[in-house]
Amino acid sequence: MSRIQQLTRWLALLLLAFGGSASAAGLDVVATTTQAADLLRVLSAGAGSLRITALMGAGVDPHLYQPTEADIAAMNAAEMVVYSGLHLEGQFETVFEALAEQGVTIYALSAPVKAAGFIIGGYDLSDALKDVDDPHFWFDPRNWQLTAAGLAAALADFDPPNAEIYQANAAAYSQQLDLLFDWADAGLRSIAERQRYLVTSHDAFQYFGAAFGWRMRAIQGLSTEDEAGVGDIQATVDFARAHDIPALFVESSIPPDTVQAVLEALRAEGKQARLGLRELYGDAMDAPESFGGTYIGMLAQNALTIMQSYACMGADVFIPAWPPALQPQPPEELWHAECDA
Ligand SMILES: [Zn+2]
Numbered sequence: 001m002s003r004i005q006q007l008t009r010w011l012a013l014l015l016l017a018f019g020g021s022a023s024a025a026g027l028d029v030v031a032t033t034t035q036a037a038d039l040l041r042v043l044s045a046g047a048g049s050l051r052i053t054a055l056m057g058a059g060v061d062p063h064l065y066q067p068t069e070a071d072i073a074a075m076n077a078a079e080m081v082v083y084s085g086l087h088l089e090g091q092f093e094t095v096f097e098a099l100a101e102q103g104v105t106i107y108a109l110s111a112p113v114k115a116a117g118f119i120i121g122g123y124d125l126s127d128a129l130k131d132v133d134d135p136h137f138w139f140d141p142r143n144w145q146l147t148a149a150g151l152a153a154a155l156a157d158f159d160p161p162n163a164e165i166y167q168a169n170a171a172a173y174s175q176q177l178d179l180l181f182d183w184a185d186a187g188l189r190s191i192a193e194r195q196r197y198l199v200t201s202h203d204a205f206q207y208f209g210a211a212f213g214w215r216m217r218a219i220q221g222l223s224t225e226d227e228a229g230v231g232d233i234q235a236t237v238d239f240a241r242a243h244d245i246p247a248l249f250v251e252s253s254i255p256p257d258t259v260q261a262v263l264e265a266l267r268a269e270g271k272q273a274r275l276g277l278r279e280l281y282g283d284a285m286d287a288p289e290s291f292g293g294t295y296i297g298m299l300a301q302n303a304l305t306i307m308q309s310y311a312c313m314g315a316d317v318f319i320p321a322w323p324p325a326l327q328p329q330p331p332e333e334l335w336h337a338e339c340d341a
Contacts, residue, residue: 026048026049026050026051027049027050027051027079027080027158027159028051028053028074028077028078028079028080029050029051029052029053029078029079029080029081029082030052030053030054030055030071030074030075030078030080030081030082031052031053031054031055031081031082031083032055032056032062032081032082032083032084032089032092033055033056033062033083033084033088033089033283033284034054034056034057034058034060034284034285034286034288034293035084035109035138035285035295035298036054036082036083036084036109037052037054037288038285038288038293038294038295039082039109039144039147039148039151039295040052040082040151041288042148042169042173042295043148043151043152043155043166043169043170043173044155044162044165044166044169045165045169046165046169047159047162047165047166049159049161049162050155050159053074053078054288055067055071055074056284057284057287058252058284058285058286058287058293059252059253059284059286060253060284061224061253061254061283061284062084062088062089062090062253062283062284063088063089063090063223063224063225063283064090064091064224064225065089065091066091067091067092067095072095075095075099075104076099076102076104078104079104079105079158080104080105080106080107080154080158081096081099081104081105081106081107082107082109082151083096083106083107083108083109084108084109084110084135084138085108085109085110085111085114085135086108086110086114086133086134086135086137087133087135087223088110088135088136088283090223090225105158107151107154109138109147109150109151110135110137110147111150112146112147112149112150113137113143113146113147114133114137116146132222134203134206134207134222135222135223136203136204136205136206136207136208136222136283137207138207138295139204139205139206139207139208139211139299140207140208140210140211141177141178141180141181141184141211141299142177142181142211143207144177144295145173145174145177145178148170148173148174148177149170149174151170152166152167152169152170153166153167176296176325176326176327177296179323179325179326180296180299180300180326181211182323183300183303183320183322183323183326184211184212184299184300184303185211185212185213186318186320187303187304187307187317187318187319187320188212188213188214188303188306188307189212189213190307190316190317190318191307191310191315191316191317192315192316193213194243195243195244195245195246195310195315196213196214196215197214197215197216197217197239197243197245198214198215198216198217198249198306199217199218199236199239199240199245199247199248199249199259199262200216200217200218200219200248200249200250200251200259200280200282201218201219201220201228201249201250201251201254201256201258201259201282202218202219202220202221202222202223202224202251202254202282203216203218203220203221203222204218204222204251204282204283205218205280205282208302212303217236217239217240217245218236219232219233219236219258219259219262220232220254220258224254228258232258233258233261233262233265234265236262237262237265237266240262240266240271240273241266241269241271245273246272246273246274246309246310246313246314246315247273247274247275247276247306247309247310247312247313248262248263248273248274248275248276249275249276249279249280249305249306249309250275250276250279250280251279251280251281251282251283252279252280252281252282252284252286253281253282253283253284254282256275256279259275260275263275272313273313274309274312274313276305276306276309277305277308277309277312277337277338277339278301278305280302280305280306281298281301281302285297285298286298291328291330291331291334294328296326296327296328297328297330300322300330301330301334304319304330304334304335307319308337309337311337312337312339
C-alpha cells in the first residue's frame with residue numbers, strides 16, 4: 001500500500017468513525033421524475049431531514065431519458081431512489097439493478113397502485129391495452145392517494161424520527177386530492193359524453209380518462225419509444241373526423257409534429273378543429289416553483305385546458321369554481337381563455 005493509499009484509507013476510516021456519513025444530518029433521496037420529486041417535497045414538508053435531488057426537469061420525456069454520469073453519481077451517493085416504475089424510466093433498469101446490489105433502496109411509486117389492481121383501469125379500454133402495465137398511473141388522483149400513502153410509509157420506515165410528519169402530510173394531502181378530484185370531475189363530465197375523447201400525441205391519459213369519464217385516442221402508443229408512422233397519423237385523422245373532435249392536444253414532453261400533421265390533414269378536408277389552448281402536461285410537469293410544477297397544479301391545468309379548448313369550439317362546458325381550501329390556487333391568467341390566440 002502506497003503512502004497516499006494509506007492516507008486515503010486512514011481519512012476514510014476517520015470520517016466513518018467521527019463524521020459518520022454525510023447522511024448524519026439528513027437523508028439523500030433522488031427522484032427520477034418531476035412527479036416523484038413533487039410528492040417527496042409534499043410529504044417531507046416540515047421534516048427537514050430529506051435532501052431531494054430531482055433528475056428530470058420540466059418537459060423531459062422519461063421514456064427516453066438516459067441517466068447522465070452525474071445522475072448515476074447522485075443515485076450512488078443516495079440512501080434512497082424514488083422512481084415511477086412500470087417501465088416508465090425505460091433507460092434506468094440496469095442502473096437500478098446495480099444500485100440495488102450496492103444497498104441503495106430503490107422505491108417504485110407505482111407499487112401500491114399495482115398491488116391494489118388499478119393497473120388497467122381505462123374507460124372503455126381497447127382490447128390491446130387490457131393486459132398491459134400502463135405506466136401513467138398518476139393521472140387518476142385516487143391512484144396518487146395510494147401512491148402518497150405508500151411513499152409516506154416507506155419514508156417513515158426509513159426515517160422513524162419523522163414518521164408522524166410523513167403520515168400526517170400524506171393524510172392532509174389525500175384530502176386535497178379529494179377536492180381536486182371532485183373539482184375536475186364536475187367540470188370534465190359536464191361535456192357531453194359523445195364529445196369526451198381526448199386526442200393526444202402519446203397514450204398517457206388512460207387513467208385520466210378512467211377517472212373522469214373520457215375515452216382516449218393517441219397517435220403513439222403507451223411509450224414514446226415506438227415511433228408514430230404515416231398509418232398512425234391517418235388513423236387518428238379518420239378517428240377525429242368520425243367523432244367530430246373539436247380540439248387536439250400536444251404534450252409538453254413530446255414534439256408537436258404528429259399532432260400538427262393530424263390537424264393539418266383535418267383542416268385540408270375543411271374540418272373545424274384546433275390545437276388545445278395550451279400544451280398538456282403528459283409525462284413531465286413544469287418547473288417546481290410554477291403552478292404546473294405541482295401535481296395538483298399539473299392536473300388542474302390539464303383539466304382547465306381541455307375544458308376551455310372545448311368551450312372555445314362551442315361545446316357546452318361547466319367550469320366549476322376553485323375550492324378555496326385547495327392549494328396551490330391557479331394563477332389568474334389561467335382562468336381566461338384566449339380562444340383566438
Ligand atoms: Zn408516457
